[in-house]
Amino acid sequence: MARINSRQVEAFRAMMLSGSVTEAAKLMAVTQPAVSRLLRDLQALLKMELFERRGTGLVPTAAATALYMEVERSFVGLDRITAAAEEIRGRRTGTLRIAALPALANGYLPRLAGRFLQERPNLNLAFFGVISPIVIDWVLNAQCDVGFAEVPIAHAGLPSIKLPALARVAVLPAGHRLCAKTILVPRDFEGETFISLSSGSTSRHLIDQIFHREDVRRVLRVETTLSEIMCGMVSSGLGVSICDPFTAREFDGRGVVMRPFTPRIDFEFAAVFPPQRSPSPVALDLVESVRQALEELSRASSAGETGEGLVGGLVGAPTTR
Numbered sequence: 001m002a003r004i005n006s007r008q009v010e011a012f013r014a015m016m017l018s019g020s021v022t023e024a025a026k027l028m029a030v031t032q033p034a035v036s037r038l039l040r041d042l043q044a045l046l047k048m049e050l051f052e053r054r055g056t057g058l059v060p061t062a063a064a065t066a067l068y069m070e071v072e073r074s075f076v077g078l079d080r081i082t083a084a085a086e087e088i089r090g091r092r093t094g095t096l097r098i099a100a101l102p103a104l105a106n107g108y109l110p111r112l113a114g115r116f117l118q119e120r121p122n123l124n125l126a127f128f129g130v131i132s133p134i135v136i137d138w139v140l141n142a143q144c145d146v147g148f149a150e151v152p153i154a155h156a157g158l159p160s161i162k163l164p165a166l167a168r169v170a171v172l173p174a175g176h177r178l179c180a181k182t183i184l185v186p187r188d189f190e191g192e193t194f195i196s197l198s199s200g201s202t203s204r205h206l207i208d209q210i211f212h213r214e215d216v217r218r219v220l221r222v223e224t225t226l227s228e229i230m231c232g233m234v235s236s237g238l239g240v241s242i243c244d245p246f247t248a249r250e251f252d253g254r255g256v257v258m259r260p261f262t263p264r265i266d267f268e269f270a271a272v273f274p275p276q277r278s279p280s281p282v283a284l285d286l287v288e289s290v291r292q293a294l295e296e297l298s299r300a301s302s303a304g305e306t307g308e309g310l311v312g313g314l315v316g317a318p319t320t321r
Contacts, residue, residue: 004045008041012039012042016060050067097145102228103267107247131226135149136154140155145283149269150202153272160271162268163290167261168203169260174235184260193219194218195221196224199223234251235254
């Protein structure tokens with residue numbers, strides 16, 4: 001037994017939507033005789049009359065109306081598939097999985113990602129804040145579509161995009177004597193209780209290197225893996241530190257005061273991607289948004305090389321608390 005085909009169903013739907021063979025032919029971009037033949041064959045296969053001739057036109061029967069409801073359900077499903085494909089092409093749908101080091105994940109990147117999602121209402125997000133070694137591990141194992149980790153990246157073969165570097169800043173307890181200075185140098189930290197990141201981290205190495213070179217002796221009482229813990233300790237009044245500008249900004253006004261520090265110690269990080277496949281278009285779009293935002297912060301810092309203006313430029317607009 002012959003089976004109905006998609007062109008016959010399409011002709012039936014076009015006829016129901018347009019109300020005439022002429023308009024149905026236009027919808028399908030075929031000739032009127034072709035539409036008439038498709039409808040005639042469909043009726044023969046279904047063994048039912050779908051249209052009655054009245055005057056010079058055709059009107060649907062009750063059977064045609066009932067059948068159309070089923071056909072329309074199928075076409076709505078196809079329309080949804082088409083719309084989904086358009087969303088994917090437009091990079092507005094699916095789920096984007098991000099892992100980011102805590103300095104970015106504690107405020108700055110979630111705010112940026114929130115604006116990114118607002119422009120893509122059908123895009124979902126899975127966001128994880130973990131230390132850089134875990135970011136690398138998760139990306140290597142394709143558990144995330146993109147990661148943001150401190151450089152240097154331990155795995156040289158991992159696809160990556162280096163992002164604009166920003167300068168670390170000094171963080172002080174509110175009311176500390178060094179708050180009276182607009183820019184701090186290593187010598188200012190002589191004899192100060194200092195809260196450090198963990199030994200072996202890139203940040204710890206770079207910061208210690210500066211103080212060793214200047215022969216400045218700090219009192220190293222606390223070390224931690226997270227800059228948020230470091231700033232929390234500073235806010236308690238225990239001591240001072242050098243911090244990435246993102247975490248410092250999250251604690252600004254919460255018992256912590258920021259000051260520019262010289263010589264400049266860059267906070268460098270990169271976007272990394274799973275090596276097993278090409279980066280997803282939406283992941284690349286997010287990284288480009290991050291890059292542009294950081295470029296703006298970098299330009300703002302260049303416009304104010306001294307004083308509090310530098311800190312404000314580096315960390316962006318104040319957040320509402």
